[in-house]
Amino acid sequence: MASNPVNAISPSRKEDFPQWYQQVVRAADLAENSPVRGCMVIKPWGYAIWENMQRILDKMFKDTGHQNAYFPLFIPKSYIEKEAKHVDGFAKECAVVTHSRLVSDGKGGLIPGGELEEPLIVRPTSETIIGEVYSNWVQSYRDLPLLINQWANVVRWEMRTRIFLRTTEFLWQEGHTVHATSDEAVEETLRMLNVYEEFAQQSMAMPVIKGEKTEGERFPGAVNTYSIEAMMQDGKALQAGTSHFLGQNFAKSCNIRYLSQEGREEYAWTTSWGVSTRLVGGLIMTHSDDDGLVLPPRLAPVQVVILPVIPNEDKRAEVMEYCERLGESLRLLNWKGDPLRVQVDTRDMRGGDKVWGWIKKGVPVRLEIGPRDIANDSVFLGRRDRTPKDKKGISRNEFVQTLPALLDEIQSGLLQRAMDFRTSRTRELTSRDAFVDYFGSMNQESSETGFGLGFWAGNPDLEESIKKDFKVTVRCLPMEGSEDKGPCIFTGSPEGRRAVFAFAY
Numbered sequence: 345m346a347s348n349p350v351n352a353i354s355p356s357r358k359e360d361f362p363q364w365y366q367q368v369v370r371a372a373d374l375a376e377n378s379p380v381r382g383c384m385v386i387k388p389w390g391y392a393i394w395e396n397m398q399r400i401l402d403k404m405f406k407d408t409g410h411q412n413a414y415f416p417l418f419i420p421k422s423y424i425e426k427e428a429k430h431v432d433g434f435a436k437e438c439a440v441v442t443h444s445r446l447v448s449d450g451k452g453g454l455i456p457g458g459e460l461e462e463p464l465i466v467r468p469t470s471e472t473i474i475g476e477v478y479s480n481w482v483q484s485y486r487d488l489p490l491l492i493n494q495w496a497n498v499v500r501w502e503m504r505t506r507i508f509l510r511t512t513e514f515l516w517q518e519g520h521t522v523h524a525t526s527d528e529a530v531e532e533t534l535r536m537l538n539v540y541e542e543f544a545q546q547s548m549a550m551p552v553i554k555g556e557k558t559e560g561e562r563f564p565g566a567v568n569t570y571s572i573e574a575m576m577q578d579g580k581a582l583q584a585g586t587s588h589f590l591g592q593n594f595a596k597s598c599n600i601r602y603l604s605q606e607g608r609e610e611y612a613w614t615t616s617w618g619v620s621t622r623l624v625g626g627l628i629m630t631h632s633d634d635d636g637l638v639l640p641p642r643l644a645p646v647q648v649v650i651l652p653v654i655p656n657e658d659k660r661a662e663v664m665e666y667c668e669r670l671g672e673s674l675r676l677l678n679w680k681g682d683p684l685r686v687q688v689d690t691r692d693m694r695g696g697d698k699v700w701g702w703i704k705k706g707v708p709v710r711l712e713i714g715p716r717d718i719a720n721d722s723v724f725l726g727r728r729d730r731t732p733k734d735k736k737g738i739s740r741n742e743f744v745q746t747l748p749a750l751l752d753e754i755q756s757g758l759l760q761r762a763m764d765f766r767t768s769r770t771r772e773l774t775s776r777d778a779f780v781d782y783f784g785s786m787n788q789e790s791s792e793t794g795f796g797l798g799f800w801a802g803n804p805d806l807e808e809s810i811k812k813d814f815k816v817t818v819r820c821l822p823m824e825g826s827e828d829k830g831p832c833i834f835t836g837s838p839e840g841r842r843a844v845f846a847f848a849y
Contacts, residue, residue: 351634361578371704372637375507382505382512392645410491418464423472426597433564437500439466466499474520475598484603490522508625516620522612529613533589536617537570540585549640549758550630555820560804567591573819575766576629579794581819581846587617637706640758641751649707650688653714666718679748729754769794783816799840801832819844
């Protein structure tokens with residue numbers, strides 16, 4: 345009888361996906377829970393992944409004409425109250441500052457002192473305070489469009505948290521733009537949605553579905569909300585980015601007006617859009633396996649790790665010199681417009697521990713080099729997108745010459761693997777009975793479900809009942825095939841639009 349393979353992560357994905365996820369985070373040394381409940385400490389390897397995401401996205405934003413700025417962390421409560429739907433949407437998640445300092449309680453402790461005249465909300469999102477600033481910046485049509493992004497932290501009070509996926513404080517970017525016409529604002533909203541789609545698929549190797557959110561899932565105060573939705577390896581959906589057409593709602597509440605070319609005073613049209621450190625969680629759950637993290641080369645902090653194999657001290661100098669020279673030559677290569685990120689692991693520890701440490705960190709390419717490899721002017725190559733035992737010897741020159749193509753192959757292969765998985769876990773639903781058959785009898789934490797595709801013409805009340813009864817949400821109304829109409833699987837209305845149904849994070 346064949347023995348079961350031994351993996352680095354326990355439990356496996358199939359045994360307990362949520363616990364597997366936590367173990368991957370721990371094994372890769374990405375992040376840990378902080379002393380403050382619901383918050384996380386992002387450790388250097390995890391933060392380096394986020395920095396690579398930032399770097400690529402920031403260039404994409406600037407290539408589309410946007411500039412970075414920074415706005416206050418604290419928002420007066422009266423600003424939040426100006427937009428009624430916004431208040432309703434975020435009230436339960438707001439952290440509130442009511443005092444300005446701490447004073448002695450006379451017993452060796454401290455108590456709040458200096459009550460504020462008006463409470464301050466710790467930024468849950470910035471539409472209201474940025475709108476207040478924009479009302480001063482925008483005076484004429486000549487000031488438009490105003491295209492601003494900020495990289496910041498956000499606080500949303502959460503009862504149930506999970507590292508990267510849902511934390512009380514998280515990092516993100518939020519774009520906020522102002523336009524002279526509705527058409528220009530809609531164009532901006534969809535342009536940034538396309539930027540997110542391109543980033544997810546080309547950099548994260550994570551396939552996504554672009555679509556419009558239903559009325560019940562819109563951003564509070566928005567006219568239309570669009571999202572990219574990805575499928576994780578447990579079949580659940582992850583909302584990986586959103587872009588909002590805000591119409592004139594925030595312009596009117598914040599008094600963002602401009603003098604048109606015709607000399608008329610007009611309210612502007614605004615948008616907002618954002619992604620967060622939740623993307624790191626999406627990256628983990630899209631690609632990782634039972635040996636740990638798997639990283640696409642575009643985002644890996646180290647793309648190639650060189651592991652010296654030193655059988656005895658007499659060979660140390662020779663092996664180290666060879667490895668360092670190889671590392672220097674590889675760093676002179678460029679891939680996707682950037683120098684290769686290469687590390688020589690010089691730590692004094694057992695070779696097997698080193699190998700497994702880098703496997704669990706998800707580095708795309710590993711090279712093991714010992715005296716025999718040096719004698720043959722070769723390297724021993726392992727790929728993270730394949731099993732740890734799948735290794736081969738290759739000449740040094742061939743490796744150097746083919747490395748860019750190898751990274752291309754790993755990057756595109758991870759995307760294709762994720763797309764194949766999504767296809768295998770997607771089902772067409774033609775009736776309510778089919779919906780119940782697919783979702784109703786499944787435990788959402790350990791199911792074989794995925795995306796259900798069917799026509800939807802429901803309302804927020806029906807959507808809420810589906811969420812309550814089945815724990816399933818309408819993820820989006822896909823933009824591909826958005827013109828298609830068919831009978832709603834719940835109401836029978838002939839005006840149903842294609843929809844993606846799923847359990848979700």
